Amino acid sequence: MSIGVLAHLVGKRPYHELAEKVASYGFDHVQLALWKAISDYDLSKVGTLSPGLVKDIYYEFQKRGVSISVLACYLHLFDRDVEKRKENVARFKELIKYASLFHTPIVACEVGKVQDGMGTDEDWKLLKASLLELIEEAEKWGVIIGVEPANEHLIGTARQLKYVIDEIPSSHLGVVLDPGNLLTAENFHEQDKIIKEAFQLLGDRIVASHAKDRIIDENGEIKTVRPGKGELNYPLYFKLLHDYKPHCEVILEATKPDEMVETKELLEAIRMRALSVK
Numbered sequence: 633m634s635i636g637v638l639a640h641l642v643g644k645r646p647y648h649e650l651a652e653k654v655a656s657y658g659f660d661h662v663q664l665a666l667w668k669a670i671s672d673y674d675l676s677k678v679g680t681l682s683p684g685l686v687k688d689i690y691y692e693f694q695k696r697g698v699s700i701s702v703l704a705c706y707l708h709l710f711d712r713d714v715e716k717r718k719e720n721v722a723r724f725k726e727l728i729k730y731a732s733l734f735h736t737p738i739v740a741c742e743v744g745k746v747q748d749g750m751g752t753d754e755d756w757k758l759l760k761a762s763l764l765e766l767i768e769e770a771e772k773w774g775v776i777i778g779v780e781p782a783n784e785h786l787i788g789t790a791r792q793l794k795y796v797i798d799e800i801p802s803s804h805l806g807v808v809l810d811p812g813n814l815l816t817a818e819n820f821h822e823q824d825k826i827i828k829e830a831f832q833l834l835g836d837r838i839v840a841s842h843a844k845d846r847i848i849d850e851n852g853e854i855k856t857v858r859p860g861k862g863e864l865n866y867p868l869y870f871k872l873l874h875d876y877k878p879h880c881e882v883i884l885e886a887t888k889p890d891e892m893v894e895t896k897e898l899l900e901a902i903r904m905r906a907l908s909v910k
Contacts, residue, residue, distance in 0.1 A: 635882050640669035641884070650669055650692075651696050657892045662699075690734050703727050712758070738839050764800065779806070779807060783814065807838045807839060808840045809873075812845060814827075820854060838877045858888075868906075874906070
């Protein structure tokens with residue numbers, strides 16, 4: 633288990649500068665969202681990537697000792713606009729196609745937020761159609777699609793993701809777990825139960841994990857803070873992650889550049905203490 637970072641947290645930059653900056657904070661792996669992190673080209677347009685460009689991006693990270701653990705794809709997969717959804721699926725497929733040249737087996741996503749907190753039968757129908765199309769592509773290229781359940785998204789709970797996994801029985805469908813994304817103001821006091829349930833339902837499918845922290849503010853609302861500065865039960869999280877998925881890579885979120893070294897060291901210390909408990 634090693635601590636990496638979302639590449640775009642150090643700022644959107646030319647990719648050689650991005651790789652250098654990430655390495656300067658001591659990270660040895662990143663989650664890379666191309667169009668959020670790289671400024672050289674408009675990588676949100678389907679067709680911009682080429683084998684040469686991908687290999688050059690990979691090389692800039694590799695020569696600084698940084699691997700690309702996950703390619704991230706922040707796209708709406710059940711958009712009611714047919715053309716927009718087709719475009720989003722095409723962009724996702726392009727990442728799947730080039731994942732091997734980035735030397736990562738994982739293309740990860742949240743599936744898209746729901747309006748008014750409620751998903752409809754039509755939303756689920758469209759999402760399933762998109763996932764089936766993407767999984768067919770992933771199976772061709774030997775790639776895992778890592779779905780991250782996140783509150784306010786159509787797949788917002790561990791149970792909802794387990795339902796999707798049962799509905800789509802492909803070994804190329806995996807889980808990116810972030811316990812912070814499963815917590816709400818309503819269930820925060822039951823966070824240990826929520827975390828344990830997530831591992832019980834999804835533990836065998838976890839391919840990567842995220843680290844943010846959460847608090848309940850003076851108004852009773854849930855807020856995100858940097859890891860180790862909130863009330864998330866990190867010892868429990870890291871112990872279960874080690875038990876279910878030894879050496880699973882952890883990716884830092886919600887952290888400013890000047891906080892990264894301290895936060896990385898803090899999480900590593902929490903991890904070591906958690907693993908020492910028998």
